[in-house]
Amino acid sequence: MTFWRSTGVAAFLSLLVIALCAIYIKIEQPIYIWDLGAYWHTFQDVGEMASRGDASWARFVQQTVRVADYNASPVVPLLPVYLIFGGSRTAYVSGIAVLYLLPTVAILASVTRMALGERRVLPFWTIFILTLTFIPLWRPTLRGYLDIIGLIGLAGATWLLFRSDFLRRAPVRVGIMIGLCLWSAFLFRRWFAFSVVAFFAAAAAASLVEAAVRAPFELKKRLVQVLGGLFVAGILALTLTFAFQSELAVRALKTSYADAYDAYQWPAKEHFAALVGWLTPLGLVAAAAGISSALRFRNERLLFCLFAAMITYVLFTRTQRFGDHHFLPVAMWSFVLIIAGCNEAVRLFQGQSRQAATIALAAGACAIFVASLSPWQGRIPALAATILPKPDLRPLRMAGYKALTAAAAQIEGSLRPNDRLVVFASSAVFSDTLLSEIRPSLRPRFDLIDHVDKFKMFTFELLRADVALAVSPDQIHLPANSQQTVTVPNGMLLERRGFGRAFVLERVYNLPGMQVSQFRRVRGVTAEEVGELLAVFAKTYPAWPAAYQQTIxxxxxxxxxxxxxxxxxxxxxxxxxxxxxxxxxxxxxxxxxxxxxxxxxxxxxxxxxxxxxxxxxxxxxxxxxxxxxxxxxxxxxxxxxxxxxxxxxxxxxxxxxxxxxxxxxxxxxxxxxxxxxxxx
Missing domain, CATH: 2.60.120 (Jelly Rolls)
Structure with a gap:
């Protein structure tokens, strides 16, 4: 494809993607809670600093890269979007889709074509359409997660591995480039560490299995080539990590993430059910056919994708359940296997029948894509239950939105000029971040709560809030025993126990499915009342009192x-x-x-x-x-x-x-x- 033709195709796809994002967001209600809005606001904050023309934004990004679990580096490539189009939700999501998703699609389509090898009968345009309409890539993107930027590095490393014939050619030079790609994935989002480890293990395993079967007499040579190249990549990635992310790296080595994130854990059968939902039963059948092809024809590249997806899945699910953004690496490598299965199915046809099957495959993928995004997919439950990925990708909307909007306005109207506000609720239908998204002028008033007990324990500064909102029944999104920093103070306020005696009831809001009580603090919380609250926490977390005694x-x-x-x-x-x-x-x-x-x-x-x-x-x-x-x-x-x-x-x-x-x-x-x- 010529340069100008490639440029024209890229421009057309960019306009198409921008139009899709604009329409999608226009249908949504602004309920971008927690991670759905976190990086959007980081994008706005860094963009505002950059628009002033000084270097404060660069210092801020550098600081977060060195120490933060959620650093600001992923928004840096989006700064031109902010400077030209502003910080709207449409500009933000469109920027992710054009600058991050489309390059990922192009690289992944090329990786898939290489993986099919000599058995490929699907033309590249079909592979590209199938990649572009792959729902697991779109779901985190349209929800405002920018984690797909890390997939560029991971897909790029996979492309380099395949292109170098598993480091048989120029292992040192390719190893350096792979190391840069893998470090970039971890730089942008720390949880890519699981898939980086999986990449090294899968590359070594696939290469050695292939050599042991096809050319056992070259096994030692292959061992030197692949492990040498991977060693170079690993040393470079580790060096860059400790050079630029030293505090994060040291903290990560000392932290038990399986314990810290146990509130986000599922039983094995629920992990598998989620996998089936994302890839769909039809997709898993195609992936099984792709795996069969890999084993039958000893396809080293398909074996790598199988091993990488499996290792990532096992490593990650030992720590917590997958979120939409966490699933991206498994989705990427599984996609290659799915297309390999589709390729085998199309090979069953000959002549014009094969061409018709190819067109039907692309058309079916487009139809599934459109149906997945449609606000009306609930009217076709049979289709949604068997073919469409889960969870669905309909634009965000919630029941009771108007009532909640009215309540947010009343809450703001009741506040005095310097009042601080705390909300002891943590669900998709009521929380501090939800109120601040519905009513942005409330955002500076909030003292944000700690949603998960093991992340930060309880922040006692919250008890200094002038106004507190408590909800009946409890509004939580995780198991109740993991959100006691929400439920315990919520109960004390409603029952006027402990520190709740320092507050008086001002008003009540009756919302669909819940009752919100607004309290005002009329005196300071006493040491005895603090002790009562800490004693309740200590029943579940006996180490907390001693931990607090090490701080002020x-x-x-x-x-x-x-x-x-x-x-x-x-x-x-x-x-x-x-x-x-x-x-x-x-x-x-x-x-x-x-x-x-x-x-x-x-x-x-x-x-x-x-x-x-x-x-x-x-x-x-x-x-x-x-x-x-x-x-x-x-x-x-x-x-x-x-x-x-x-x-x-x-x-x-x-x-x-x-x-x-x-x-x-x-x-x-x-x-x-x-x-x-x-x-x-």
Whole structure:
């Protein structure tokens, strides 16, 4: 195909995909909860930073790459989309489809053609259409997941492996390129680590099986070639990982993800049922035919796809169930086997019958694709039950949307200017993220809850919220014993037990299938009430009290702050840091009740003016600070913009009071007090 013809086809497909995404999103309701909206908002945030023309976005991305489980690097190729078309949902999803999905389709179609080898009778245009309409590639894309960017690297590594005849040609050079591809997959999304491991194991196994059967006398030579090339790839991938993602890599090696994600685990039969749903019974029959062809004709490439899909499936399901985005590698390698089976079926025909079978195959794939996206597929249950992939890919809509929209408006209207809001609910029909998507102006008001117990335990700072929403019955999306950080405080509010006694009922919203109660905090939560909540958690998680005693999260959450004024506040800036600002008319004071029963006793507190890596403020003249412990003054002095000051604290427990006041003016007087845990 000539350059201009290829460019024309790419442009046509891009316009077609953009039109599809625009229509699809137009039909949807904006209910992009949790992961459905997480990277969309990252795309908007990084795009906004990039639009300012400075390098803050690059520093932010670099920082997240080094430490974060969900880093911002996948949105970087989408920045031109933001700068040209803005941050709308349509622009975001269309960008993923054009820049990530279409290249994946092109590479995977080429991989499939190579895998079929000499037995191929399907023309490339048919393979391409079948790839383009493969639902498992589209489902995460249309739902707003950008994980398919990692599939570009994984498919690229597979293409290189096949192109080099399993590293028989230029093993070092190809090994370097494979290493880059595999690292890019892990860079963009950490969970690709399972399929990266599977790639190495499957490549070695398929190559050695093929050599052992066809040319056992060359087994040693093949061992040197394939393992040598894979060794180069592995060393490069590991080097890049520890060079750019060191903190993430070290944390991953120390973390038991099977334990952390056990709330997302299923029995084996449910894992298999999900596999059948994604690939469909018809697809599995075709894959079985493809596997039969691989075994019968000793097709090394098909064997690789079989091994890679199986190993990824086993490794991942030992940790958690597949999500739509997690299934992408298994779907990709399984697709090659499915098309191999279709190819064998078409080989049964000759002449014009073969041509008709080819056209029917492509037309059937297109029909299934359209039916899967159709909002009306529920009217054809027999088709949906036997042929269409599950879960379905209809545009997102929910019953009771209008009632929830009205309730969100009422909730916002009831809030006072500085109110913070917490929602103890975690389901697809009611949660903090759902309310913030329906009513974006609410988003800055939320203190977001911890949805899964083992991820972060309970954040006691949530008990400082001015307004809390509790729901009957409990709204959760995982087993109840794994979401006690949601259900326990929800129950205490509704029953006015423990910390719930610090709140009074303001109003009730009757929504379809649930009743939402709105409470307002009228006093601070006491140490006894915190202890009651912690005791309930300890019944399921006995190690939690000791874990909290190693932190100062609970004491900081129980801080008392002087009456808020226009500028004055004492808010939590990070787990160990309080941000204070004096008011124009007087100082701001914060008192933290440190108690060894509730947390660690800090050894010192360090003060600095302004956030790290922010430009100096020309009008700032500094602040005066005093530090007292149990009424006894420890230190008093001035803090200027160019300095920081560390104050050692007494070993004995007690209430530490920090007072910050302006000097001549209150401009740029944001002061950060960071507590140190450990010996002085």
């Amino acid at each position: 999260g609970i004491p900081l959450a129980m801080r008392a702050v002087s009456e808020p004024a226009r500028w004055g506040h004492g808010s939590l800036a990070s787990p160990n840091t309080i941000a204070l600002h004096p008011d124009a008319d007087g100082p701001t004071s914060v008192t933290i009740p440190f108690d060894p029963r509730m947390g660690a006793i800090p050894s010192a507190v360090e003060f600095r003016l302004g956030a790290v890596n922010t430009p100096a403020c020309d009008t700032a003249d500094g602040v005066t600070i005093s530090v007292s412990e149990s009424g006894k003054k420890i230190w008093q002095g001035a803090l200027t913009p160019a300095t920081s000051h560390r104050v050692p604290l007494p070993v004995s427990p007690g209430a530490v009071e920090i007072t910050v006041d302006k000097r001549d003016n209150e401009y740029c007087d944001q002061t950060y007090a960071t507590f140190e845990i450990g010996e002085n």
